[in-house]
Amino acid sequence: MSLNSAFYENADPLLLAVDCIIFGYTPEGLKLLLFKRRVEPFAGAWSLIGSFVQRDESVEEATSRILEEATGLSHIFQEELGVFSSVNRDPGGRVISIAYYALVRIQEEDADLLALHQASWFPVDQRPPLILDHEAMVVAGLDKLRRKARYQPLGFELLPEKFTIPQLRSFYEAILQREVDQGNFRKKILAMGILEKLAEKDRASSKKGAHYYRFDRDQYDRQVQEGFDFTI
Amino acid sequence: MSLNSAFYENADPLLLAVDCIIFGYTPEGLKLLLFKRRVEPFAGAWSLIGSFVQRDESVEEATSRILEEATGLSHIFQEELGVFSSVNRDPGGRVISIAYYALVRIQEEDADLLALHQASWFPVDQRPPLILDHEAMVVAGLDKLRRKARYQPLGFELLPEKFTIPQLRSFYEAILQREVDQGNFRKKILAMGILEKLAEKDRASSKKGAHYYRFDRDQYDRQVQEGFDFTI
DNA sequence: CCAAAAGTGTTTGCGATACACCCATGT
DNA sequence: ACATGGGTGTATCGCAAACACTTTTGG
Incomplete structure (x- = not known):
């Protein structure tokens, strides 16, 4: 170890977790994937999916692992949302949680896996009470998604591969929560x-x-290179 | 403890740290407050200021504590930047670090404290090599500051209480890295x-x-309430 | 009186908004 | 033939950008 390991050995070890706010979209609106918690405290209550960060993985890797376990999909869009670290946030132990939000195409995930995890999609504005500070995480995630979707092409992670312009417009009406002029x-x-x-x-x-149209990511990346601004 | 504490007891405990990117501003440009590291490994090298998160404090509280210890100031603007968690990022131990950026008025901090900590202000584009992944943290912090200052009134945290319009304009020229028309x-x-x-x-x-002018935060908050957009 | 920086006024062009209108087609 | 949603065209307003002009005052 190090020459001065007392510095490290005197520090308080903590538990670090990741919790994922998984968003989906259907023509009816934004959805949220929630899970029935299996462990005490609060076993049986609705919860975000999460896990402790293991010693041999980064936080991003832990998030990918959780998302793949829960949905069967890899390469899901994921982004850090914030750190939740109140001293008494979890009665089960001193756990600090990093919240991530993730975007998935609702059709693609594995239905059997969802059943296995006792998971369900909820309309975001009809979500049940959640354990711990997960409600605050969801609020922060919704806020971030709504802000960010305006100037980053997040919508294409949530919509099917092929979509029509009117479908895309409906998506933005759901995100922006206002009407958007068709022609413009x-x-x-x-x-x-x-x-x-x-x-x-x-x-x-x-x-x-x-x-039908398809999002051309290469073209998008090229445009961004030239200082292009996506803003809706 | 909980009814099912095995769930918690089987998790890997980790060390969690906070590292602070402290920005200042003078008419010469953006500055960065760096510290000579006292412990091995890398004792004597330049470093961001940081500390382990203790069992009885939140991450935000740890950040405030570090900032106050380093500058003598409380109520410093601070915001989370991101999590740095590569498995081998710190040869001293398995440490995951939350990076924060902070904004201070350069005149106000305690000069004796800076000497005590062997701290110095560096122009951001003349910074020395930094330990661990602190260079990546600084790059991320600069990027975030430059983006965010365009649509949030961060400049007023860095400028003196009283400032002139030309001074404010110079600040934005430094942040945006381009000329800004006086009149407009x-x-x-x-x-x-x-x-x-x-x-x-x-x-x-x-x-x-x-x-001279002064930033009117109350008025700003009221304007924001009414959907006002600050963007420069 | 002149240089230099603060501060004001005027013009122009582009992009967002509103909205009228045309198109294709299943019933 | 007409209702329905897809798709196109056009007028207008606001605002950012460019830049010319006026003001103040120390040297």
Whole structure:
């Protein structure tokens, strides 16, 4: 170890956890993936999914591990939200938690896994009471998602691979919580040059049918390189 | 303890630290407060100031404690920057660090304390090599400060209580790293209605003299309440 | 009276908003 | 043929950017 390990040995060891706010989206609105807690205290209550950070992994790796265990998906969008560290936040022990939010396409996760974990998608504004300070985490996550979606292309993590302009507009109406003008939205988003138009049309919601588009991440990255601003 | 304490007892305890990126500002530009490290490994090298989080304090409290110990000031602006948790980031032990950035008025801190801690202010673009991953923390802090100062009134934490419009403009030129038009800047910032004009003038930098102003936080908070956007 | 910085006024152009209008098609 | 949602075009307003101009005062 080090030449002066007393410095390290005199420090208080703590438990460090990660809790994940997993967001999804359907045409009905934003959703939140919640889990029935299995351990005391508060066994049986609704909770975010979480885990302790292990000695041999970084916090990001712990988050990826948790997300993959819970949904069966890897490479999920994840970003740190904040540290929750009140001394008495967890009656079970002195645990400091790093909250992450994650974005998943609701169709893609493994239904059996969700059942196994006793997990359910809730509309964000109809969420049940949550354990510990998880409600505060969700509020912070919602706030961050709503702010950030305005100037970063987070929506494309939540929508299906293929989507129509009206669907994308509905998503932003849900996020921004206000109406968005059809024509202006279409012109603006297409002018960015980051959507690839597909031949296929969606005929489910109108007789004329709406063209499907796909997010072109390479093009987006190139635009950003040139100082382009995504803001909706 | 809990009914199922095995859940907690089987977890790996870790050391949690806080490291502070302390920014200051002088007319010459942005400054960074660095410290000579006293303990091995890397004793004698330049470092951010930090400390382990103790069992009986939150991470925010630990940060305030560190900042007060280092500068003699309380109620310093502080905000979390990110978690640094690579498994091998610290050869001294398995330490996960939460980086905070803090903003102080350079005149106000206690000079004796700085000497006691072997601390010095460095121009941000002339900083020495730093221990561990502190260089990455500084880069992240600079990035966050530069982004955030554009749409949050962080500048007023760094400038003296009283400042002139030209001084404020110089600050934003340093932050944004580009020239800012005099006339337009003055009109915009005054139109926000968050500056209080003082009778006194600064005659140091011109014969005509420039009026001093003071940031009116109450007015700012009221404006924000009404959906006002600060963006420079 | 002139240089130098503070401070004011004027013009211009682009982008956001509002909204009118045209298109395609299943019933 | 018409209702319905997709898609296009156009007028307007506000505001940021550029920049010319006026003010003040010490040397």
